Amino acid sequence: MDEDGQVVGIVAETKDGEILRFAARKGVILASGGFEWNKQLVKAFLKAEFTHPVTPPGNEGDALLMAMKAGAALENMSEAWWYPAMVDPTFEYEDNVMAQLGGGRNGPNSIIVNKYGRRFVHEGTTYNDMPRAFFNYDPVKVEFPNKGPNWMIFDQQLKDSELIITMAPGDPAPEWVDQADTIRELAEKIGVDPDGLEMEIQKWNEYCEQGEDPDFHRGTIQFEALTNGGGSPEKNLGKIEKGPFYALPIYLGALGTNGGPKINENGQVVNFNGEPIKGLYAAGNASGNPLGPIYPSAGGTIGPAMVFGFLAGQHAANS
Ligand SMILES: Cc1cc2nc3c(=O)[nH]c(=O)nc-3n(C[C@H](O)[C@H](O)[C@H](O)COP(=O)(O)OP(=O)(O)OC[C@H]3O[C@@H](n4cnc5c(N)ncnc54)[C@H](O)[C@@H]3O)c2cc1C
Known part of the structure; x- marks a missing residue:
């Protein structure tokens, strides 16, 4: 984040401990899945004693932690695709x-x-x-x-x-x-x-x-x-x-948790005042599910993930 509160890139650490810095002129889109494999986050947020994710073990809520640091509002935090x-x-x-x-x-x-x-x-x-x-x-x-x-x-x-x-x-x-x-x-x-x-x-x-x-x-x-x-x-x-x-x-x-940073109609992550955090987007299980706790039908998880991923990319590209 720069001094104007705009997200301007991402710092990543490789498996070997190497620190990499990526600048992002248009924005950063968080799309690293849910937090179901992070025991601490699961205990803090989920409404039930949840033990058996059926998803990639790398889904440890990195997006959620980064978004919280950037001041994101959160929603649907006690829920998952059970x-x-x-x-x-x-x-x-x-x-x-x-x-x-x-x-x-x-x-x-x-x-x-x-x-x-x-x-x-x-x-x-x-x-x-x-x-x-x-x-x-x-x-x-x-x-x-x-x-x-x-x-x-x-x-x-x-x-x-x-x-x-x-x-x-x-x-x-x-x-x-x-x-x-x-x-x-x-x-x-x-x-x-x-x-x-x-x-x-x-x-x-x-x-x-x-x-x-x-x-x-x-x-x-x-x-x-x-x-x-x-x-x-x-x-x-x-x-x-x-x-x-x-x-x-x-x-x-669960097929993944589906709570996370709150997004608006452009896939932008918003703060607790409802204002977009400049340069920060989220989609899929890395975001608060726009449908809340509801899984309406087939493709109910991949559908919104793709739609908001697309909208976020489009908005960032045009910004
Ligand atoms: C067995 C199974 C069947 C399913 N069937 C359906 C279905 O029929 N219809 C449907 O709509 N949904 C279905 N789902 C749910 C759907 O697959 C997920 O909700 C969807 O994949 C979520 O997409 P995503 O991109 O948000 O997260 P994911 O698909 O979980 O992808 C997140 C990716 O980010 C990676 N990652 C995590 N942390 C980092 C990091 N720090 N840096 C870099 N990468 C990172 C992860 O390794 C992973 O590859 C199913 C899920 C499972 C497990």
């Missing part, structure tokens, strides 16, 4: 075990339960909305009952029909998938209340027989079978009855 993440512990990226998007949670013959063995959400609703139930607070028990680990419980029928993380139908179940011949045994193995889980499975199976899920309305949402004509009791309600029974932990993950 995703229920699953883990195959043998799958690594850049020496980190990498959480993945998983699969199977929309299908029949499976439910998701908390430590009490109880369902707590419509398992098949959108990936941005479903994990919001992970941070529900119970003011009577004074706890976050769904904070996790939560578990996807499924039976052999689902295992035979869907790819679940890296486990294809017909593959032997790997060591990292808990399995047992009875629901009670499975519950004891994973540390979930066995009475609660047995009761929940019995109830779920009754709902499947009735063709209706009065608790959470599985089989009624378009997203549950998006590429297959929408959700329906036939496609999404299936009994958990054929052993062995399986359990996989399901975590609060």
Whole structure:
């Protein structure tokens, strides 16, 4: 920043510690993704105990730190593009075990339960909305009952029909998938209340027989079978009855955080008075999401990132 408060370039440090200075006559556009891999920023800003990003590990909030230093207003800071993440512990990226998007949670013959063995959400609703139930607070028990680990419980029928993380139908179940011949045994193995889980499975199976899920309305949402004509009791309600029974932990993950420096219609970063900080722009997950906490549809994250990246570039070029 120069003495007039204009951003005039960027100082970068290479992996080898070399300091590089880049002058920018037209402006600097921050586009280095979110802050989901920066534990300190995550703890400071996100609304939930968030552990499993599924994004490039380099996204450590460098843009956010630079923008804060330049006096940027911030918005949407407690939010992310949430995703229920699953883990195959043998799958690594850049020496980190990498959480993945998983699969199977929309299908029949499976439910998701908390430590009490109880369902707590419509398992098949959108990936941005479903994990919001992970941070529900119970003011009577004074706890976050769904904070996790939560578990996807499924039976052999689902295992035979869907790819679940890296486990294809017909593959032997790997060591990292808990399995047992009875629901009670499975519950004891994973540390979930066995009475609660047995009761929940019995109830779920009754709902499947009735063709209706009065608790959470599985089989009624378009997203549950998006590429297959929408959700329906036939496609999404299936009994958990054929052993062995399986359990996989399901975590609060995200496709990236989406809070950051507030931008205006030109992609310019603004200060707390709403005035543009001269020469500073942001787009994508490095900026406060212009849509707030909403993920309206397919391309809901890449779309605004590209639009505001374009607008920022255009404005900077014409400045
Ligand atoms: C598995 C998966 C599936 C997805 N599917 C969809 C989808 O179908 N539709 C959709 O709209 N969105 C989808 N998303 C989300 C979408 O990919 C992201 O929201 C989008 O990529 C964000 O773009 P970005 O440019 O802001 O950040 P990113 O794509 O995260 O890019 C940021 C880049 O900056 C780099 N970087 C970080 N710090 C620095 C630094 N200091 N210096 C230099 N470089 C740095 C990072 O390494 C990274 O390459 C998906 C995400 C994932 C993980």
